[in-house]
Amino acid sequence: MRGILALGAHLPHRRLDRRDIAAVAGGGGGRGTRTVAGYDEDATTLAVEAGRTALRPHPDAAPAALWFSTTTPTYADKTNATAVHAALRLPDHAVAADFAGAARSSVVALRAALAGGGPTLVVAADVRPGLPGSPDEAAGGDAAAALLVGEGTDALPVRAELVGAGARTEEFLDRWRTPGDARTRQWEDRFGEQRYVPLGRAALDAALAEAGLEAGDLDRVLVASPHARAARSAGRKLGVAPEVVGDDLGSTVGNPGATQPLLLLVAALEEAAPGDLIALVSLADGADALVFRATDEVAATPSARPVADQVAAGAPVEYPTYLRWRGLLATEPPRRPEPARPSASAAARSAEWKFGYVASEDRTSGAVHMPPARAAMHGGPIDDMEPRPMADATGTVVTSTIDRLAYSPSPPIVFAIVDFDGGGRVPVELTDCDAAEVGIGVRVEMTFRRLFTADGIANYFWKARPVRDADGTVVRAAAAEAG
Numbered sequence: 001m002r003g004i005l006a007l008g009a010h011l012p013h014r015r016l017d018r019r020d021i022a023a024v025a026g027g028g029g030g031r032g033t034r035t036v037a038g039y040d041e042d043a044t045t046l047a048v049e050a051g052r053t054a055l056r057p058h059p060d061a062a063p064a065a066l067w068f069s070t071t072t073p074t075y076a077d078k079t080n081a082t083a084v085h086a087a088l089r090l091p092d093h094a095v096a097a098d099f100a101g102a103a104r105s106s107v108v109a110l111r112a113a114l115a116g117g118g119p120t121l122v123v124a125a126d127v128r129p130g131l132p133g134s135p136d137e138a139a140g141g142d143a144a145a146a147l148l149v150g151e152g153t154d155a156l157p158v159r160a161e162l163v164g165a166g167a168r169t170e171e172f173l174d175r176w177r178t179p180g181d182a183r184t185r186q187w188e189d190r191f192g193e194q195r196y197v198p199l200g201r202a203a204l205d206a207a208l209a210e211a212g213l214e215a216g217d218l219d220r221v222l223v224a225s226p227h228a229r230a231a232r233s234a235g236r237k238l239g240v241a242p243e244v245v246g247d248d249l250g251s252t253v254g255n256p257g258a259t260q261p262l263l264l265l266v267a268a269l270e271e272a273a274p275g276d277l278i279a280l281v282s283l284a285d286g287a288d289a290l291v292f293r294a295t296d297e298v299a300a301t302p303s304a305r306p307v308a309d310q311v312a313a314g315a316p317v318e319y320p321t322y323l324r325w326r327g328l329l330a331t332e333p334p335r336r337p338e339p340a341r342p343s344a345s346a347a348a349r350s351a352e353w354k355f356g357y358v359a360s361e362d363r364t365s366g367a368v369h370m371p372p373a374r375a376a377m378h379g380g381p382i383d384d385m386e387p388r389p390m391a392d393a394t395g396t397v398v399t400s401t402i403d404r405l406a407y408s409p410s411p412p413i414v415f416a417i418v419d420f421d422g423g424g425r426v427p428v429e430l431t432d433c434d435a436a437e438v439g440i441g442v443r444v445e446m447t448f449r450r451l452f453t454a455d456g457i458a459n460y461f462w463k464a465r466p467v468r469d470a471d472g473t474v475v476r477a478a479a480a481e482a483g
Contacts, residue, residue, distance in 0.1 A: 002114065003161035004292070006061065006148040008053025008303060009266045010046055010125075011253060011310040012037045013432040013465070014317040018138045024319050025133030034254030036317050037127045037142035039325040039410040040431055040449040042458065043070040044080055047125035048087040048448040050144035054121070055088065056392060057301045058156055061148060062091050064118030069099040069106035071257045072127045074458050076179070083460060084123060086355035087448045089389070103175075103226045103284040106258040110147065111288065114162050119150035126257035131183045132328055139228060141254025145262035152297075159300070160269055160278070160292040164213065166206025168199040169286040175226055182328075189229045196230035197237055199287035204238055204279060207289040215239040218291070219276040220268050222246045224261040225283035234283060252311050265292075267307035272298050313472055315434075325410060336407045341455040352387070357446060357462045359424055360385035368424035388424070390446065394467065395420035396477045397442040402435045409452070414438050418464055432465040433474070441476040443467040 014036040021029035037046065047068055055061055066088075068081035081096035090096070099105040099112075106124035113120035128140030152158035174192040177184040186192070200223070208215060221240050225231040228250065235245040246268055248260070256263060261282040268278050272294040282288045323329035352358040353371050360372035364380045370390065374383050400416035414430040416438065430438055431449060444464035451459045466474040 001152050001158050001161050002116070002150065003152065003158035003295070004147050004269065005119070005150050005152065005156050005158060006054045006058050006301070007146065007159070007266045007269055008050050008055075008305065009143065009145040009263055009307045009310065010049035010053060010305075011035050011143050011307070011314070012041060012046070013314055014038060015314040016317055016319065016322050020319040021133060021138055024323075028133035028135065028138050030138050032251035034138065034141045035143055035256070035314070036322055036325070038431060038449075040451065040463065041127070041142070042074050042450055043072050043125040043127055043144075044074050044083050044458070045448050045450055045460070046127070046142065046144035047084045047123045047146070050125065050146040051084060051088045051121060051123050052391070053303065053305050054146040054148055056304060058148070061119060061156060062094075063121040063148065064091075064094050065113070065120040066090060066094060066096040067099050067109040067113060067120060067122045068096070069109045069122070069124040069258050070126055071101060071103060071105070072129065073098065073100045083355065086351055087460070088121075089356045089358070090121070103258045104282065104286065104288070107261050107280075107282045107284070107288045107290070110149070110262065111165065111290070113147075113149040114165075114290075119148060122147045122149060122262070124259040124262045126259045128255065128257050129177075129182050129184065132323060134183065136184055139250065139255050141249075141256040143253055143256035143259045143263050145259055145266045147262060147266065157297040157300070158295055159298045160272070160294050162290060163277075163293050164207040164209070164211025164291040166203040166208075166210065166289045167286065168203045170195065170199060174285070186227075189227075192227045193230045193233050196225065196227060196283040196287065197234050200234040200281050200283050200289070201238055203287035203289040204281055207279065207291045211291045213277065213291065216241075217277055218244055218279050220244060220246050220272070220278045222261070222264040222268055222278065222280045223248065223283070224264055224280070226255060226257060226260075227283060228255065230283050234281065238281065249311065263307065269294065269298060270303050270306045270308070274298055309470070313468070315472065321410070334405055334407050334411060336405060338407055339452045339454045339459070342457050342459040354461055356389065357391040359388040359390050361388040361423070366423065368420070368422075370424050370426040390420060390424060391448075391462065392446070393420045393422065393424070394443060394445050395424075395464070397438065397440055397444060398425075399440060400430070400438050407452075416442075416444070416464065418444055428462070428464045430465065431463045437466060437474050443475040443477055
């Protein structure tokens with residue numbers, strides 16, 4: 001049986017209250033919130049976080065392929081999936097490829113993975129663009145989702161099997177964005193609605209026919225589309241009861257473009273019961289419909305970071321700060337030299353450390369060296385080290401400082417010295433926090449981020465972020481443990 005083996009999603013820490021938009025932009029806004037990627041996040045870093053969430057409970061999973069879908073890639077010409085592949089430490093024989101440039105690309109990547117081949121990790125991530133005050137700015141959202149697809153095994157059984165699929169393709173102009181443009185343009189709303197609704201109905205009918213099901217058999221129907229009006233209309237005209245249509249997360253997350261279909265599917269499967277029939281209908285440059293049946297394993301491995309919990313978490317960001325992070329509000333930079341262009345050769349030499357955050361552990365003394373070293377700090381033979389992955393390690397801040405002078409897209413920078421559980425000490429920049437929240441004893445975990453971009457090169461590395469409890473409060477170690 002081939003189907004979905006593991007899943008996970010990632011929502012950025014920050015939330016923009018749409019009511020704040022009109023006061024600054026002179027229009028736009030509305031009710032609810034949207035997720036906002038930090039200044040150090042992009043589609044690549046979001047994808048890494050979603051992939052980590054999906055794979056963390058299954059350390060022995062070895063995807064043979066990685067399909068990365070986004071409409072907001074960091075690079076053209078260069079494959080963006082390779083950075084995700086490196087940060088997730090996937091096998092070097094695993095193929096990594098981009099399905100980029102269109103909202104439909106994520107569903108197509110998922111269908112390609114479900115069609116066959118070995119274990120395949122499908123990841124979608126988007127940072128949605130939009131000019132100040134525009135409907136896209138308010139309705140958009142930033143998010144990532146990941147699904148591991150493959151044949152079930154005793155160690156990693158199928159949690160949801162595909163029982164039917166349908167598609168309709170039709171060329172018409174609905175939404176478009178030229179390369180380099182900061183805004184997406186859209187044709188008149190009713191035109192897209194009139195095209196999409198019958199296409200969605202036809203695709204779902206085809207999927208149900210393949211599965212031998214009727215619309216009334218479905219327990220949940222998820223409708224995803226960058227065309228919000230078409231999605232709402234389709235939800236009413238697919239022949240299913242209104243209560244079966246799932247929340248599109250538009251009022252809390254916003255519409256994260258290519259990520260939306262996978263994000264809705266992850267959220268639905270996290271709440272599904274064995275035997276539930278879930279239909280995913282995606283309306284983007286045509287229509288795709290996939291019908292899944294949840295197996296008895298659907299709740300066997302609960303997600304460490306359920307979508308519902310992430311939706312309820314987060315912290316606010318002020319609208320001017322959001323504009324600055326997006327490069328839509330120019331401000332005076334610190335009077336310090338801007339970062340130099342990262343070295344490609346140096347990055348290649350230290351790829352395991354830079355992307356995988358792999359330290360070295362002295363076989364004799366057990367001391368952990370960060371960054372990895374050939375010579376042990378306590379002496380002994382050279383190259384007597386074992387690799388020590390640290391990306392999933394947690395630690396405690398032993399001292400910290402706030403730097404208001406160093407160059408940063410969002411000053412001040414918060415630096416800390418962190419002692420990791422089980423060994424290892426490193427100076428590291430903190431993110432997803434306010435400076436006042438950080439101090440001795442704060443518990444932290446690692447997150448893959450973009451340090452800066454110079455000469456068009458995104459310099460990725462790891463930062464630390466505070467561990468938070470269910471209500472968002474920063475977790476602190478006991479005084480004795482923190483020293």
